Amino acid sequence: MRITKESIEKIRSSINLSDVVSMYVKVQKVGSRFRALCPFHNEKTPSFYIDDNKGLFHCFGCKAAGDIFSFVMKIENCDFYEAALKIANLANVSVEYEKGSFDDEKPDLIKNIFSEVTLFYNQNLKRNKSALSYLQNRKIKDFIIEKYKLGWASKSDLPFFDNLKKKYKLDNEILFQLGLLKKGDNSFYPFFYERLIIPIQNHYLEYVAFGGRTLNEEYGPKYLNSPEHQLFKKGNLLFNFAYARMEKENNKIIIVEGYFDVLSLVQIGINYVVAPLGTALTSYHLQILSRKFSQLYLLFDMDEAGRKATLSSIEIAIKFFSEIYVINLPKGIKDIDQFIKEKNVEKESFEKYITENSISGIDLIITNKLYLDKEKRDINKAYKNFIYFLHSLNDNILSSTLIKRAAYLDGTFSEDQIVNMYSSRKINDINDKILEKSKVEKNPQDKNYGEIKKLEMEFVGFIINNEDFINITRQYIKPDSFISSEASDFYKKALTSLNYKDRNMFLRNELTEEEANYMYNPSIKDYKDIQSVFEDYLSFFKLRELEKELEIINKEIKKAELNKFNTSELLEKKQFLISSIQRLKEFRKKIYKNE
Template sequence: MRSVLEEIKSRLDIVEVISAYIPLSKAGQNYRGLCPFHTEKTPSFMVSPSRQIYHCFGCGSGGDVFTFLIKYENLSFQEAMDLLAKKAGVTLKRSQKDALKKGERETLLNLHRDALLFYQQSLLQSPEAIEYLRRRGINSEAQRLFSLGYAPQMADALFSHLKGKGYELETIKKAGLVSSGTKGYYDTFRHRVIFPIFDLRGEVIAFGGRVIDPKDEPKYLNSKETPIFNKGSVLYGLNLAKESMKKLKYAILTEGYFDVITPHMHGFSNTAAPLGTAFTQEHGRLIKRFVEDVVLVFDADPAGLRAAKNALGILLQCGLNVKVLSLPEGEDPDSLLRKQGKEAFGDLLSKTLPLVDFFMLQEGDTHSIARDALEVISKIPDSILQGHYVKLLSERLKINELFIREELRKMKNASKLRDTNIQRQNYTPEGLIRSRPREEIYILQLLLNFLSSDSYQPEKAERIFDSVSEEDFEDLLLRSIFKKMKNALMDYNALISECEEEERNFLTELSFKDEPSDAEKLLADCLNRLKNKKTQRLLHELQDRIKEAELKKDRELLRTIQLEQQRLLGLKRH
C-alpha cells in the first residue's frame, strides 16, 4: 500500500494540486495563500514544494496532498486515493481498490444507492405521489434530473427491502433510515415525496422528505447526520448547479427543495440551497470554489430578513460579492415562477439590491439599521470595499461618515478580540511547539532535515537513532512521532502518511521552521541535555528506592542503591 501511495505522490506536485483549488503566490522557497479551512484576511497557509506539504499558521492544519484533498473535498481516504491516482496516471490494481473500498463509508454509500432505487421505483407505482408532483409543477424531466422518489405508507417498506438486500440492522440504523418503536423498527420516511441529497461527486448521501397529506407533520424531514452526511457542509442541488455557476459566473441561493427544482426547470440552473438550516462558513467556502458573485433570494417577512442577514455576513466573510433579491410578499421562487414565469423572475434578478439597500428595507430607527448594516460590513475582508459601503451607508442614512467609521472600528476590535480568544483556545502560532521540551523538539527538527529529500543525510539520522531511545522523550506526542520516524525507514513522505492529525500538524509546522545554523553543535547539546535529563530521572527514582530500603532496614540493598547513585552523580558532573 505504501509503495502505491508514494508512487502517486512522486508523480504529483502539491503546489499544482492545491493551486487548482486556491490562489497561491510565491513566498521565498515556498508558496502562500489564504487558508481554505478557516476564514482569514492575511494569508497564513504555506505550501512547500521541496517537502510536498502544507501548513496553516492560523488554524494549525497541515499535511500532504492526500490530507488536503480529503479535507477540502470532504472525501474518504479511498476516494482521495482514486482521484489522485487518476490524476497521477497510476493504475490501482483491482485487489487494492477492493481493499480500499471496504469499510463503513462505502457500505453506507451502497445502502443509500439501494434506498434511492427503491424510492424511485416506488414513485412509479404511486399515482398519488405523481399527482402531487404534477400539482406542484414538477414534470417528468425534473423528476429524473433530481432523482425524485416516494416513500411508501407501509411502516417498514424500505427496512424490509434493505434487509432483503443483505444490509445489517446496525448499518440501516446508522444511515438514519429506520427508527425503533414498541412494535419493532419502522421507516423514517413514510408517505412522503423523497428528495435525494447528493454530494459534489454525485453520490447520494442523505434524503429529504415532504408530506403529501397536509395533515401530516412535520411538513419537511431530513436524514439525520451520519458518517457520510453533515447538513452544514452540503447544499441541495449544488452537484447539478456547479457547472452552470462557473459558466454564468454567479450563484443563486434559495431556501428549499422546490425553490431549487423549479428555477432549474425554468433555466436558472445555477441555483442551490441549504438543507433547512442556517448558512454556515462551510457553505460559503463551498460556493467560493465555483464563483465570486452570489444572489441571495429571501422572503420579505421578518424570518426571511433574519435568515438573509445571517447568510450575508457569512458569505461576505468568505470573500464573496453578494446582492439580495427581495421577493414580493407571500412569494418564494417556486410560487413566483409557477405563477408569473421565467421573465418575471429574470426581471427581479436584474433588480437585485446591493448590501446597503437591503438594510434600508428593514424596519427600525436609523441607529439600529446602521448597527445591523455595520455588523455585516465589518466581516468584509476587503478594506476598500468596506470603505465603499461605509460611504454609501453614511449617504443613505444621512449620518456623518466619521461617526460610522468610529462605530465600525469598535465593532472590528470587539470581533478581533473574540476571534483571538477563540483561536487561542483552539490553536496559537507555534501552539503545538512552544510548550514542549526544546531539546526534544530540536532532535525531531534535525531528523526532519536529515530525512527530507532536499537535504537527505541518512547517516546523520542513523546517528541520532543510535543515540536516542523513545524513553528519552518525556513528551508523549513527541515520543510517538520519534517512534514513527524510526519505523518509517527514513522516508519523510511515508512518515506524514503514518501520522495522526495532531502529529501531522506538529510535523508540518516544524518543517517550515528555519534550519539550525550549526546542526552538529545543536545535536551535541541536545544529546547532552537528554542524557542529563535521563540521569536526573534515574536519580529521583533511586531516591525513592533509598527511602524504601531505609524503611525496610535492608542495609545491603541500601548500599547497592547508594553505589548506583554515586555512579550517576559522576556521570552528571561529566
C-alpha cells in the first residue's frame, strides 16, 4: 500500500534529520549545522555533516549523501516504504495510504499480533508462582520484569490464540508461520508452552519474536527462539539494542552471550549491553554497532566454547572497530550472571573492573594466529597462518596496523620484514632473502622530489587554514605518508595546532619562513570550487598510499595466470586504480596550466 504524497511531506517535516541521525551516532552542533562520525564508514574524525534547514546530509569522506528517507534506507538496509514508517513512528505521525492491497499492511498486523501476545504472556507470568519463584531465585527485580515484559507460556493458552484469530480474521497457518502455533497430527497447539518468555524487540522497540526458557527439561531444549519470519531475522537483530543505543553520552558497547546476561547487567545500571539471538555474531550485527559505538567489549562465558566465540567475533569485529577489548572474569566464575551475584557487583565497581581487567582484542587475535601462547611453535607455520589471515581481511590499511602490532608483540621479525612476507606471500619458506630486504628510503636527490615536495607543501598550506579539512585529512594521511620531510614536519604542526585555542598564535611561533609562505599564500585559494579541489587533492594522497596495493595486485595476477585461476576481479581492481591515478594527473594539469 502506497503512502500518500501529503503524508510523505508531513513525515519529512515532522522531525529534524539531526534527531534521527543522533539515534545512531553522537551529533555535535557546529554553527547552523551538525556534524558526526560517519555511520557508513570507519573514521576517527567527523566528516559527516547534517543541515536541518535543507534536510540533507553529506559525508566528505565516503561521499554518502541524501535526505532523511535515504539516510534511514541506507542505515537500516530497507526500502522507502519501511523507512517512511520508521520515521513516522519516531515522530509519532499518523500515516495515510492510497488505495492498495491488504498484503502491504502485514508488517503492521504482525507487530500488533506480537504486541498482544506479549501482554498476554506478561499477565500469565503474574499468576504463575513457579515462574516468579525462578526469577526471584535469579534475583531478577520487578522493574526488569516490567521493562522487558517477561512472561509465561502455559499449556492452556490455545483459547487465547483462538480469540486472536477471530479478532484479526486469521487462520492457523498465519500463526504457524509466525511461530506462535505448531502443527500436530490433526491439530495446532502453542509453539511455546511451559516456558519463561523473553519478548524480542526490533531496533525500534516493536515486538517481533520471543525467546523461551524451559524450567523443566521434559519440555525440550533449555532455550527456544521464534522461527524467522518477515520481520524477524536473527542475523539482523540484537537483544537490547533499542535501549543500548539510547545511551547518548556513551561510546562503549558490551556483547554478552544471552538474555539473562543482558538483564543482569541492565539491572545494575549497565544499559550499553546487547546479546545475539541464539546465533553467532554476524558482520551486520557489528556494522550497526559500529555506527553508534567506538569501543567494543566482548564478555562471553569462561569456557572453551566462550573462548572460540570470542576469537571468531574478533575476526569479524576487526573490520569495524579499532578498539576491541575482551573482559576476563575472575577464576572460578563461569559467567557474568554468577559474577554479579556472588561478588555483589554494582555499576561503579563493574565499570572499574572492566577497565582494569580487559585485554586488547587485537593483541589476542595476533597471539592466536602467531601461536604466541604456545610453549613451542613452528615459526614458518605461525607466520603462514598470520599472513593468510591478513589476506582474508582484504584490507591493506588494517593489515598494516596488525603487522606493526605483531612485530612489537612477537619480536621475531621487524615490521618491514613482515610487510615483505605480506607483499610477496613467500611464507612457505621464510629465509634470509626475505629477512635481508630493506626498506626503500626517501631520497631527496630523486629528480621528481622537488615537484613532489611542492605539491605536498601546497596541500598542507591549503588545509592548515581550515580546521574541518585538517580533521578530514588526518583520517587518511599520517605524517610519514609524505615523501618530503619538510611537508611531513609542516603537517605535524597543522595537526598539533588543533590542540590550541589560539591556533594562529601557535602557528606564528612555530612555522618556518617557508611553511608560513605556503600557509599565508596558498596557491589553491584562487579557485572557486575549493571543496572539489580539496577532495581531489585528498584523493591523490589516498591513491598514492595504494601504490603498494597495485604492486601486490600485479603479483597476484601473475600468480593467478600461472595457476589458471580467474583474474577478472583482480584486473577490474587494477584498472580502477590506474584510471583513478590518470584522472588525478589530468586534473593536476588543469590546476597548474595557468601557473
